[in-house]
Every structure is written in C-alpha cells, then in structure tokens.
Amino acid sequence: MPDGRWNHNIHYHRLILAAVPPGARTALDVGTGDGLLARDLRRVVPRVTGIDVDGAVLERARQEDDGVDWIEGDVRTHPFPLDSFDVVASVATLHHLPDLEATFQRLADLTAPGGVLAVVGLARSSTPLDRVADLAGAVEHRVLARRRQVWKHTAPTVWPPPHTYAQVRRAAARVLPAMRWRRLPLWRYAIVWTKPRPVRVESPAEALLRLAKLVPRVVPDA
Numbered sequence: 001m002p003d004g005r006w007n008h009n010i011h012y013h014r015l016i017l018a019a020v021p022p023g024a025r026t027a028l029d030v031g032t033g034d035g036l037l038a039r040d041l042r043r044v045v046p047r048v049t050g051i052d053v054d055g056a057v058l059e060r061a062r063q064e065d066d067g068v069d070w071i072e073g074d075v076r077t078h079p080f081p082l083d084s085f086d087v088v089a090s091v092a093t094l095h096h097l098p099d100l101e102a103t104f105q106r107l108a109d110l111t112a113p114g115g116v117l118a119v120v121g122l123a124r125s126s127t128p129l130d131r132v133a134d135l136a137g138a139v140e141h142r143v144l145a146r147r148r149q150v151w152k153h154t155a156p157t158v159w160p161p162p163h164t165y166a167q168v169r170r171a172a173a174r175v176l177p178a179m180r181w182r183r184l185p186l187w188r189y190a191i192v193w194t195k196p197r198p199v200r201v202e203s204p205a206e207a208l209l210r211l212a213k214l215v216p217r218v219v220p221d222a
C-alpha cells in the first residue's frame with residue numbers, strides 16, 4: 001500500500017496486482033472492506049468496483065474515494081452481468097462464504113474470458129506441511145512487523161475459517177481447472193486462474209470456403 005499501512009492482507013496485494021492481465025479495463029474487489037485492494041487495483045486498471053455486504057465498512061471505504069465504484073451488496077446475488085470483469089480479485093473474504101465450490105463458480109462466472117480470478121484467502125492448518133508454513137509465517141511476521149506500520153482493518157471478521165487449506169485447494173481444483181495454488185507463509189493461500197476463451201468451432205461451410213481459398217485460381221488465357 002503506497003500510504004505505508006501494512007498487515008497480512010495488504011502484504012499480499014502485490015500477488016493480485018502481478019496477476020492483472022495486460023490491457024485489463026475492469027476489476028472487481030470482492031469483500032472490499034476498507035477498500036485498500038480496490039484502490040491499489042485502481043492504479044493499474046481504469047474501472048474498479050468494490051463490493052461489500054457490510055454497509056458500515058463500505059461507508060469508511062467511500063470516505064477515501066479514489067475513483068472506485070462502491071457497491072453495498074452480496075457478491076453471490078448482486079446482478080452483475082456475467083463475464084464482465086477482466087480481473088476478479090478477493091482478499092481474506094472467501095472464508096465468509098461457506099459454500100466454497102458455489103463461491104468459486106460465481107467468481108469464475110463474473111470473470112471475462114481471457115480475464116483473471118485472483119484470490120488470497122485464509123484457511124485452517126491440518127497437515128504437518130501446514131504447520132511448517134505457519135512456523136515460517138511466525139518468523140516472517142516478527143521480522144516484517146518490526147519495520148512496518150501495522151494497521152488493523154475495520155471490516156467484519158469470521159474466525160476460525162470453516163475450511164482447511166486442503167479443502168480449499170480441492171474445491172478450487174474442481175471448479176477452476178489449471179488454477180495455480182500457493183500456500184503463503186503469513187497464514188494465507190493464493191489462487192490465480194485464467195478463464196479460457198471459448199474455442200470457436202468452424203462450420204462445414206466455413207471450412208470449405210477456407211479450403212477453396214487455398215486452391216490456386218486457374219485464369220484462362222485471354
């Protein structure tokens with residue numbers, strides 16, 4: 001965050017910003033809270049919408065308006081046109097939505113073909129590898145927090161997260177084929193998925209026309 005605020009969510013905004021595809025025109029920040037990710041996205045994407053179901057936190061986001069469209073609503077039901085955002089992003093919000101597969105499907109439906117869905121989320125540790133990552137996170141936090149201005153967001157929270165990292169990963173893999181998964185040390189995971197563009201199937205008439213163009217023309221002698 002350019003103003004120097006830091007916490008575990010803000011720390012990973014750079015992963016979301018790095019996933020923004022070249023030429024992206026529109027972005028949606030799901031569960032925008034105080035609106036910090038939406039504002040970071042606004043520096044690289046011309047039209048950014050931040051949605052949050054909580055009116056009070058959205059009011060605080062509005063007060064620091066930076067040209068973002070703020071919407072008070074539930075991302076599951078708000079009447080956004082499908083396939084409409086080049087970037088659908090979300091930080092620390094998916095654990096508020098217990099039906100993981102339905103949530104991934106909804107976010108995928110809102111992503112434009114060729115666009116990117118980028119999520120940083122929270123989950124529960126359940127494996128020895130998770131515990132190693134948590135330990136690395138504790139060390140990283142001690143080092144970073146000393147040098148940063150730790151800032152506490154004012155958005156509603158849910159704790160503990162309802163799903164384990166393994167459950168989130170499995171749900172994401174089912175709904176978002178070829179998604180990229182990362183377990184992050186500061187008690188988070190990241191998912192980046194590019195929505196495939198539809199493959200256009202050539203009709204038989206189009207195929208004939210294309211082939212006909214390949215045949216050299218016989219020009220009769222004058």
Ligand SMILES: C[S@@+](CC[C@H](N)C(=O)[O-])C[C@H]1O[C@@H](n2cnc3c(N)ncnc32)[C@H](O)[C@@H]1O
Pocket residue numbers: 009010030031032033034035037051052053054057073074075076090091092093096097153155156157158
């Ligand atoms: C823990 S906060 C994270 C806020 C912000 N993304 C951040 O990184 O600081 C989760 C946010 O998701 C919002 N939220 C929960 N369910 C939602 C839904 N169905 N639609 C939109 N926002 C939702 C909550 O109101 C809350 O502001």
